[in-house]
């Protein structure tokens with residue numbers, strides 16, 4: 001089994017805060033990420049597909065086709081956005097790194113399957129020190 005990864009980047013603003021909590025409680029739980037006036041990240045996204053290389057092309061999946069899908073389904077929607085205000089993916093859930101990987105998976109899985117490949121992992125770096133991996137609802141296999 002081979003694993004092919006495509007990197008894409010986007011930047012976006014967000015804040016982490018529960019609207020039902022006081023400012024003090026939000027600060028206690030989310031720290032500076034709860035700042036009222038937002039903050040931004042340069043997100044670094046790594047999308048991995050799995051499969052056996054085609055005997056004629058040697059590709060698990062054409063990385064250019066994968067890039068086109070990721071740009072259309074994710075980057076073009078999230079880049080230069082405010083995740084809390086502009087993106088309905090995050091209505092009722094916090095735009096954390098974990099929830100971003102979940103929503104990105106949901107927006108990619110069917111498109112990648114339709115292109116004949118299998119989504120294996122969504123990895124998203126929020127900062128150079130923080131990243132989340134999501135392997136789909138069934139977990140890693």
Ligand SMILES: Nc1nc2c(c(=O)[nH]1)N=C([C@H](O)[C@H](O)COP(=O)(O)OP(=O)(O)OP(=O)(O)O)CN2
Pocket residue numbers: 016032033039095096097098126127128129130
């Ligand atoms: N489990 C999670 N924890 C945190 C998340 C997250 O998405 N999932 N996000 C944040 C904040 O968004 C925050 O902005 C992270 O930025 P920062 O603290 O600057 O990040 P670093 O840890 O890389 O910076 P240091 O300077 O090393 O503190 C927080 N937690």
